[in-house]
Amino acid sequence: MPERPTTYEFDRGIAVTAHPDGGYAAELDPGWVVGGGVNGGYLLAVIGNAVRERLAASGHVDPFSVSAHYLSASVPGPATVETEVVRAGGRFSTVAATLVQHVDGVRVPRISTLATYGDLDAAHDATTDAAAAALHLALPVPELPPLEECLLSSDAPPEFKVVAPLLDRFGTRLDPATAMWAVGKPSRNGVIQGWFELADHRPLDPIALLMVVDALPPVTFDLGMPGWAPTLELTAHVRAKPAPGWAVVRHCTRTVAGGLFEEDCDVWDSTGTLVAQSRQLALQPRT
Template sequence: MATAAARAAIGDSEFDRDTAAVPRPGEPGTYDIDLSAGWMIISALNGGYLLAVLGRALREALPHHDPLTITAHYLTASQPGPAVVRTETVRSGRTMSTGQASLFQRDEDGQDVERLRVIAGYGDLDALPDDVRTSATPPPMASYANSVSSHDTPGVSPLPGSAAILDRLDLRLDPATAGWAVGAPSGAGRMRGWLGLADGRDHDALSLLLAADSLPATAFDLGLKGWTPTLELTVHVRSRPAPGPLRVSLSTRNLAGGLLEEDGEIWDSADRLVAQSRQLARAPRG
């Protein structure tokens, strides 16, 4: 468990401030939030950031603290500004609780529009058995020092519009999967990199939800350019991460019908597989 000092430091992070959900008086399970433009990518808010927003609201609403499995369906693009998260406790058991949540924003006509909907199972990561039987191994990749920061190639991007999120991340790509940034994609559909938060906050279960959608899209390594909107994202949190940067590995094996999947693995500094993800996205149309 994190110490009181560590938890206090986490609370001072920009990530925590920008995902904070304020309970609405007189409406149990309903939370108000001001979505921050600091997590924009192109013309919409990053899907991992939004997943963490709803993940935090569910943590407040449910009797258990840690997301073990969480699935989001993205219905319409979310924008910075006021939003409402409405949660529901579906089931509450001894070791796991299940809940769902939706995020709403007002449109130009003053109507509530549902942006995304989540269903999740929560538990206590510290109470899970410590038995590990796995054939998974950490991804082969360059060291942190020898990886490519987004600031190493200023102005090089296949995406027009905002990249504000990059200022909030310490993202360093494995050079073997960064060729697309200089016009030389490998065609393998892989993306690997080191990931931290720019303000030095250590990762926890909630920031793993952000990490699952923080690397550039594997579509870029396939030689495609343009926005790759997420339709559905599932994250399985397996353990609380050790301090230090994460290693994130994404791969796509099948692009068909204008859709592609991304399978993700997230490893911590102690070489543990702390989260897995799968995302279904629409291939760029450009």
């Protein structure tokens, strides 16, 4: 498999180096910090890239389902992704992967994942895609205002970006109707949505989608609950390779209870194709 390009910031940030024991060394970039730790979607992409490298020889290089449990907050600096191939099959392979860091010489697990990979190109053919289309179950793309009428997330006040430098990694343009929390007027509908691209225009791919599903602000902001919302568990499903251009991302929640909330994410590419979905369980921000 050809070496991954490092022209773009995201590729440099998720780069891994193989160890003979099946582990992969990574350097977690401080530019992806938000709140009390490194962004969970970025970390999932680091792990996803290591799994991709581990399975390269099999041709199973695309994530289909990645389920992650966040055990402790990661910090910028060296990390290792430990991998074990649990199953190597014809259509799919499954890898158990754990991202760890060493603190004062002690191994500290940060994220434990189970990832199923395959070939997204082979998964789509004319017969199965036609049968799916005939069901008329496609999830419609939200209607968003034009790009120029949306709010650029990286224009957030400097005091906010001190605790969320990852905003400079994105060119996200938020739908104003779901971003009034920024001026103290949340809609309380539990929805945040907008146009998405990376700040340096790096095209999205299946590994990047693992980051995109956790790229928008926590949906609790729209409920009038600002603050860091640590993820306990996140499962991402990649449905197709995204076409170039602006993606549309929507986060929503239906339940806040017991100090926790669920957040569902849907991602459509520039052609209106649903390319990724996720659900996560996270801690309700303290107010």
